[in-house]
Structure formats: structure tokens, C-alpha cells
Amino acid sequence: MAHLELEHIDKQFGRTQALQNLSLEVQDQEFMVLLGPTGAGKTTTLRCVAGLEKLNGGTVKMNGRTINNISPTERNVAFVFQNYALYPRKTVYQNIAFPLQARQLSKADIDRRINDVTKMLRINHLHDRLPAQLSGGEQQRVALSRALVRQPNIFLMDEPLTNLDFKLRAQMRGELKRIQQDLKATFFYVTNDQVEALSMGNRVAVLKEGVLQQVGPPQEVYEQPVNLFVAGFIGSVRMNFLDCVYDSNGRFLKAPDQAWQVVMKNGRHEAILANGNNDRLILGVRPEDIQFSPAAIGADSAAIAGEIYVAEPLGDRIIYDVSVGTSIVKVKTPPTVRFQPGELVQLNINLERSHIFDRVQEHVIRKTHV
Ligand SMILES: Nc1ncnc2c1ncn2[C@@H]1O[C@H](COP(=O)(O)OP(=O)(O)OP(=O)(O)O)[C@@H](O)[C@H]1O
Ligand SMILES: [Mg+2]
Structure with missing residues (x-):
């Protein structure tokens, strides 16, 4: 049981x-991702949570108790370090067994725990190797195993999947999440990979400088980013940010170079007016919320004209760069949608799923009634 504050x-x-x-706050049995x-x-x-740094201010609490002055050992946390930190002269088995030896566990008990974990992480054939005889991905799984054999208050994991190849990483994402659920463990998991964050976390905390x-929950940080940084950091193809100004007479947003304009509904209109910075706005729209189609997508949508600049086929989808005035807009389509560079197109923007940001303050201007 661990509740961290x-x-x-x-x-x-x-x-x-x-x-x-x-x-x-990290709740008991939560998978919290710090991104x-x-x-x-x-x-x-x-x-700081592990007790390896002295704080300049603030409090760390575990289960309601302040632990600022409690030693790392007493905190009973399992830390998977970014650089694994394996003992070079111990074998894989000895590395994993090490944190268990200080406890009163029988040899059979230790054996059983290690076998269970290494089988799960597919390194059970490597027990006798030294770290130098392992690939980076294997070393990383030894470090993970060493944490998993313990029964700590909380698992602290610092980018534990970065050195795995693409396929193993995808597989391990699922496995780790499953392990966390099976163990009913509390995970505080660090990554710079937004795919990992969205796919594994119960909640995602976004940190900048x-x-x-x-x-918030993955869906929330994806769909309701509070500022330009979160909006731009989350999403497999970056959100389009289009500079624009607001015309309160016509109730539309338009590009400074007049290349496009879109009409706003009432709720948005009022929110923009309340914001005040009407001439320094950014329309944020994800590549997946734009379609090539003259037909409206959703009740609140708007079409703007553009020209295909370049196509980036990715197998299961195509990303098109489209010139709209002096800007490039990225559009994500199914692989069956085919255009040639130079073709003229209509972009249909789903305004219900788009965001308006204050260019100076960088925060989102909340939709009030939409
Ligand atoms: N021991 C240290 N001495 C001086 N500066 C440090 C030390 N540790 C970290 N920093 C600085 O503190 C900041 C945060 O570092 P930190 O290692 O926490 O970043 P991070 O988010 O883990 O980055 P990465 O994704 O590269 O691992 C950085 O500017 C770093 O240079
Ligand atoms: Mg780091």
C-alpha cells in the first residue's frame, strides 16, 4: 500500500x-506517468521520492507521513535507474537476488521469485551471464527484474524501456501494465515518450523545465491540453499551430495573411472576447482532426483551401503537408487517400476538437459553451 504526496x-x-x-499525488495502486x-x-x-536528493523546499509524504528525513532504505522503494546501474562483477542472477539477500528469505523462495520474474521478462536463459555479456535491452530487463522481485511500497521507474528495440518496447508496454495490475502495485513511471505515457498511465503528469x-487521464491531456506546450508535446504527429486574429464583427478567426478564415460559434466567440488578446491567437488542430473533403465533418467545422506540398506515406496512414498561404498544415489520412504534390484541396477542420491559444500567454482559451 502506497499513497505518495x-x-x-x-x-x-x-x-x-x-x-x-x-x-x-500518486494514488495507491495507480500507474502514474511523469512525462x-x-x-x-x-x-x-x-x-527526491527515493530520498537520494535533499530538497530545498517542500514535503514528500508516504501514506500520510512526512518522509523528508527518512533514509532511502527505510522508504522501501524500488528504483529502476535510467542507466540500469547493474553490478558489473555479479551475474544476472546475483544482480537480481541482491536486494532480496538482506531479508530473511529462504534460498528456495528467492529462486522461485527470480525464476518467475525472469521468465516473464524472457531473460531466464541468461542467469549466469555478466552484465557486460548482455545487450542493452537485456541489461534493462535485468534492472527491471531486480525491482520486480522485491515487494516495495512503490516502484520508481526511470525510462526503463528506452534501450529496447521497437517491437520489444511495444510488447513490454503491455507487460508492465499487466504486471502493475497483477501486483496491485503503485508505479511512478518516467518517460519522454508520449506514446508510452498515453498507453500505460492511469494518469499522466506533464513536466516542463x-x-x-x-x-490528468491520458484522454484528458490529449483532448484538453491546457497550454501550447502540452498540446505540442502530446500527439504522435504534432498539433498544427496556426497564427490567427479574431474579427469580432464577423465572428471569425482569420490568418494574418488572409489565407483562410473560419467562423466561430457563440461559446467560442465569447471566450475569445473575454480573453482580450484578439489579435494574437493560435488555432491548434491535430492532423487527425482535418479531412480532405468538401463535406462538413461534425456540426461545427470549417473548410479552408490549400495545395498539397509533400506526402509522407507511413504504411498504415499518410501524412500530407499542405500549403495554406505561408503556413504548412499537416493532415493525417488513411493510406487510400492519394494526392499528388501541387493538387489543390479543401481542408475540413473539425472545430469541435480544435483549440484556441493565446499566443503570448500560451494558455488555451477555454471553450465556454461548446
Ligand atoms: N547532480 C546534478 N548537478 C547539477 N545539475 C543537475 C544534477 N542533476 C540534474 N541536474 C540538472 O537538473 C535539470 C533536471 O535534470 P533531470 O536529470 O531531472 O532531467 P530529466 O527530465 O530526467 O532529463 P532526461 O530525460 O534527459 O533524463 C537539468 O537541467 C539537469 O542538468
Ligand atoms: Mg532523466
């Missing part, structure tokens, strides 16, 4: 503010 955590390294006023680009402070967050941006 981070309250107003500050952490500095010299002049680097690695974490700033970070507050985040952010390199240098965001993800590893630092896990190290030590500052928490948004926390």
Missing part, C-alpha cells in the same frame, strides 16, 4: 532550478 517541492542544483513548486522532454526534472523528481503543466 509531493507538496511544493523545490530542488536546485547550483543555479539550476530543477524542480519548482512541484505538487503531485517531459530531456532536462525537465523527471529523474530529479524520482530521486521543473514546472508541472497538467495532470
